Amino acid sequence: MYRISFAGAGNVSSALCLAFSGAGHKIIQIASRNITVGKTLAQKVNAEWTGTLKFRDDPDFIIVAVSDNSLEDVLKRIDCSEKSILLHTAGSYGLEVFSGNFLKTGVLYPLQTFSKERNINFREVPFLIEASDNEVRNEIIKLAGILSGRVIDSDTQQRRMIHLAAVFACNFVNHMLALSGKIAGEGSFPFSILHPLIRETVCKALETDPVLSQTGPAVRNDFNTIGKHMDLLYFSPGMRILYKEITDSIIDFYRKNE
Ligand SMILES: NC(=O)c1ccc[n+]([C@@H]2O[C@H](COP(=O)([O-])OP(=O)(O)OC[C@H]3O[C@@H](n4cnc5c(N)ncnc54)[C@H](OP(=O)(O)O)[C@@H]3O)[C@@H](O)[C@H]2O)c1
Known part of the structure; x- marks a missing residue:
């Protein structure tokens, strides 16, 4: 069982959070600016809402799914254990967006359109992934493989x-x-x-x-x-x-x- 936290409580965070929780994984924290939206999502998966970007309990993964424009700034402000793998979900960004503070980083880009009111069959969703090293890559493949049968390595340009x-x-x-x-x-x-x-x-x-x-x-x-x-x-x-x-x-x- 993975222990996962999220930054952002929008379309992608909600879909991934509900899917991983539904698959039996533990969601620890949802960090979001909007209290109502964040708490509503946190309650659904029995997680804690936080208004800060300080993540507790060394989650295995922290999935950052915020708007592309805020991504770099949000990543800079994240305070977490160096054991956690930090992932973002933006198709047009690579590993360059992570500041040097983090050891284990990666991209988990689900190639699908997500809106909160829609249920998605994740088995068919291609997950395009990239990782800071091989060990992290194997962990991301395992994580994405929980939801999808199509996990694909891709470099940033592709x-x-x-x-x-x-x-x-x-x-x-x-x-x-x-x-x-x-x-x-x-x-x-x-x-x-x-x-x-x-x-x-x-x-x-x-x-x-x-x-x-x-x-x-x-x-x-x-x-x-x-x-x-x-x-x-x-x-x-x-x-x-x-x-x-x-x-x-x-x-x-x-x-x-x-
Ligand atoms: N939607 C899709 O179909 C889709 C598919 C694949 C990948 N993606 C990628 O996934 C990421 C999230 O997309 P989304 O559609 O889920 O976006 P979204 O529904 O608009 O949600 C964005 C989230 O980011 C938060 N946020 C924005 N600026 C912030 C800041 N400065 N500090 C803290 N939180 C901030 C928002 O919080 P507030 O509510 O407080 O503003 C909201 O929780 C993007 O990188 C996007 O490219 C999206």
């Missing part, structure tokens, strides 16, 4: 590229869906009418190849339709710019791949 690809595949796609919902609002029709289309789009891209799956006015060079859509976007100059940029990107992409 993980950054994977994170970048994930931003396009997840965050940008989701933003497009949110904007599509905004158009549904403008047109007074339910967003749910698009659900079968959204499902088929993602399934087709995964089952075949997104490059071969593209349909729509841009790939067909239907410029009259594109013009009509640009006119309809009078309610949002920002979405008009986006429509044009993405349309140009599709046209350009298929021209180059002809």
Whole structure:
């Protein structure tokens, strides 16, 4: 049984904390700024909440899952035993973000999108890991292997590229869906009418190849339709710019791949 503490009580901390606790591991402390959020999570896993970054009882791991912008500063302020392995969960950061104060450090980047209200099946989540030395690496592999069947070594540069690809595949796609919902609002029709289309789009891209799956006015060079859509976007100059940029990107992409 591992003894684990967390810094941060957001989406990733919550998901990992509940998953490790559910798998029979002991969560010792949750350190967070927000008392209500931190205490709520701590209570769920029978752990202690702390408002400081001083970790007690020599946990085997301290998982730091805070916003990327705060990561370096939070790591600098952590006070813990040198026996503990200090991990962060940020896709675009490597070991350089740890100050020289810590001996055992690593990265535990779960390649999935986490929101508090969602349950994730961790078995299928790739965990991209990096470690300060071989001994630590073996410990991180064991830790990640509790939850996932896909633990993968990755260096910082490769993980950054994977994170970048994930931003396009997840965050940008989701933003497009949110904007599509905004158009549904403008047109007074339910967003749910698009659900079968959204499902088929993602399934087709995964089952075949997104490059071969593209349909729509841009790939067909239907410029009259594109013009009509640009006119309809009078309610949002920002979405008009986006429509044009993405349309140009599709046209350009298929021209180059002809
Ligand atoms: N969400 C994902 O899908 C996902 C997936 C893989 C990896 N990650 C990575 O996991 C990390 C956490 O992401 P998240 O989505 O869990 O973020 P989040 O839900 O926004 O939670 C961030 C946490 O960081 C805390 N925090 C922010 N600034 C702080 C500071 N200066 N001092 C102390 N605590 C601070 C926040 O506390 P307050 O509530 O008090 O502000 C909150 O508990 C990031 O590095 C992210 O890149 C995220």
